[in-house]
Amino acid sequence: MCVRLVVLLLWFNFVASKVVILSGATGVLGTRLSQALLQIPSIVRVYAGYRDFSKVKQLPQHTLLTPFPFDMDDIAIGLNTIESIIQKCSSNEIILINNAAICQMGADQNILRETLHVNTLCPIKISKIVANQIKNFNQRHKDNIRLSIINISSGDGELVYFSTAFREELCRIKSVIELEDFIMTLHNREYEDLVYSSGGTPCYSLSKALLNRFTVLFSNELDHVNNRIVSLCPGSFMSSMTASNELMDLTDLNTVIADILPVVLDWKYKTGLFYRFREIVPY
Numbered sequence: 262m263c264v265r266l267v268v269l270l271l272w273f274n275f276v277a278s279k280v281v282i283l284s285g286a287t288g289v290l291g292t293r294l295s296q297a298l299l300q301i302p303s304i305v306r307v308y309a310g311y312r313d314f315s316k317v318k319q320l321p322q323h324t325l326l327t328p329f330p331f332d333m334d335d336i337a338i339g340l341n342t343i344e345s346i347i348q349k350c351s352s353n354e355i356i357l358i359n360n361a362a363i364c365q366m367g368a369d370q371n372i373l374r375e376t377l378h379v380n381t382l383c384p385i386k387i388s389k390i391v392a393n394q395i396k397n398f399n400q401r402h403k404d405n406i407r408l409s410i411i412n413i414s415s416g417d418g419e420l421v422y423f424s425t426a427f428r429e430e431l432c433r434i435k436s437v438i439e440l441e442d443f444i445m446t447l448h449n450r451e452y453e454d455l456v457y458s459s460g461g462t463p464c465y466s467l468s469k470a471l472l473n474r475f476t477v478l479f480s481n482e483l484d485h486v487n488n489r490i491v492s493l494c495p496g497s498f499m500s501s502m503t504a505s506n507e508l509m510d511l512t513d514l515n516t517v518i519a520d521i522l523p524v525v526l527d528w529k530y531k532t533g534l535f536y537r538f539r540e541i542v543p544y
């Protein structure tokens with residue numbers, strides 16, 4: 262009986278072992294998500310990206326967790342580490358979770374540029390590079406590592422909060438390259454011209470709406486046998502991002518994690534879509 266169980270566990274790990282690469286691991290969601298992922302039998306390693314080494318001690322102390330520097334202000338070092346992770350990967354799925362983000366009150370050109378850089382342009386760049394590296398690896402080794410990209414987004418990025426003009430502009434964008442060009446033009450436009458969204462953190466909302474658009478467009482450009490990319494709103498919970506909003510209805514982190522884990526792990530949550538509470542958010 263015991264031997265059968267061991268064989269079953271080995272077989273399960275062989276057929277379904279997953280490696281996770283997570284940005285912003287030292288944040289509130291990042292830390293709690295790392296903890297939860299480490300409890301999943303098929304997850305054989307969690308690479309936890311941090312920008313501030315002094316916060317690494319906050320991460321779960323676990324033999325399967327490897328912290329690595331992953332600063333959006335200088336992603337080259339993190340990308341080198343990711344390349345070596347892929348090169349030595351013997352699992353059959355890599356889950357890339359683009360979780361790192363900033364959210365600043367108010368709006369001006371600097372906030373806009375910084376927010377678009379961390380929340381949108383970096384996840385786009387990282388996702389493209391990782392997808393390409395895995396594709397090359399598979400071709401060279403005649404292997405079949407699958408890739409799940411999970412873009413941690415926000416309800417603030419739902420299109421209903423934006424002007425019709427912005428929605429039309431966004432829908433005219435048909436490829437990831439066009440989207441990147443569009444974001445660069447936003448970088449260079451005067452902020453006053455951007456009457457797109459309302460609320461206290463309009464740059465954050467804009468960055469997440471663009472991230473959601475990236476999910477749709479990149480999904481169209483990837484093969485769906487080996488790749489899945491989804492946007493995921495975790496709901497609202499207490500962190501530096503919500504601390505200033507006393508009126509917000511917050512969910513406890515256990516519920517948040519229980520809601521997002523299935524979408525992170527299960528390919529039945531289909532590519533190109535935006536999920537919240539395991540439901541598709543119209544986008």
Ligand SMILES: NC(=O)c1ccc[n+]([C@@H]2O[C@H](COP(=O)([O-])OP(=O)(O)OC[C@H]3O[C@@H](n4cnc5c(N)ncnc54)[C@H](OP(=O)(O)O)[C@@H]3O)[C@@H](O)[C@H]2O)c1
Pocket residue numbers: 284285286287288289290291311312313316331332333334359360361362363379413414415416494495496497498499500501502503
């Ligand atoms: N809190 C909510 O209610 C809520 C709602 C909807 C969506 N979300 C999304 O959930 C995700 C996690 O947010 P959170 O609430 O857990 O906030 P958080 O605790 O502030 O976590 C954000 C993480 O991003 C990292 N980060 C920020 N700038 C970075 C940079 N330049 N380079 C590398 N890492 C950087 C932070 O690093 P440090 O640890 O060094 O500060 C932190 O680990 C975000 O994508 C957010 O948009 C949150």
